[in-house]
Amino acid sequence: MNRGEKGFGIVVTFCTTFLFWLILSGFFDAFHLIMGGICSAIVTFISHGLLVKGKGKKMLPKSLRFLLYIPWELWQIVLANVDVAYRVLHPKMPIDPLIIEFETSLRGDFAFVTLANSITLTPGTITIFVEPEKGKFWVHALAKEHAQAHLVDKTMQRKVADVFMEW
């Protein structure tokens, strides 16, 4: 990482930790602000390379699209949780588990994390394994309909690829 990217990492880490200090403490007088600044500076000095790796391109439209993606996903979570509740309470328990594998066109780290978390949060599927070179996902599905939604329809993969612009 060259110096520009390192500076970006330091600034972002310091601002994030100072923001958390302000939110979680609630005191806004000079003594506490200076204590917060010193603590944030120590934490940033030790660990500025951990969270932010480089600058990345086009961060602002990606962040805005990510904020627009969240309500759709929350609605999917509620719908699919009602489906799992039906399967748990039914006296015959209609489940038919299987493991499927599919390839996506995503390559970045944050895109993998978002898709894996979304797959694990929507009931019916759990991410087992991710291979970063080709974008392969191994997923354990609870019933055939949930597997179809990821193999045939591919709505979630298209939405995440739209957010991160990695078709």
Add this chain to the structure above:
Amino acid sequence: MISMFLVFGLLNVVTILLCLYRAVVGPGVFNRVAAVNVVGTKTVVLLVIMGFYFERPHFFDIPLLYAMLNFIGTLVFAKYLERGELCS
């Protein structure tokens, strides 16, 4: 309204006791680790409800901290069970 929080807290304790059956019986170590993670998540909810029942607004640092500890504990268990050692 406040007394309704006590009822919800007791319901939460009932769900925690239901999960303990899987922690005791579950064949193998993976079932038990999953059950302990679930009990930790339900404990966080119980702490938040009890913070509202006893009317202490400064209490909510403790559930936040325990959620983080529970997460890190489960991750450490999973890493040890996968590789057989923690630091390599």
Add this chain to the structure above:
Amino acid sequence: MLLIHVVVAILLTAGMFFMFIGAIGLLRFPDFYTRLHATGKCDTLGEGLIIVGLIIYHLFHYPRTPLVAVKLLLLIIFIFIANPTAIHAIVKAAYRRGLKPWKWGEERR
């Protein structure tokens, strides 16, 4: 009972219902992977609903301290990120160690 109290009671009941579904799923399902389906997700959603209800209650009764509501919102965001990650980590460890998934027609484990 005001309207806000009714809304909070509905949210708390819905959240508690999903927590019960999570606990019952942990007991009823026949295999390790399917049990994690039930608990990991229903637990997270139930917890989100309960804490949202409590945020509404707090904003209504104590409007002078909004920072507590922000702290609880941070708790919700952390749980929505951390719970699926922990579930994924333990499922990956089980798969690597060779735990076979259950197919329809086998016996319970």
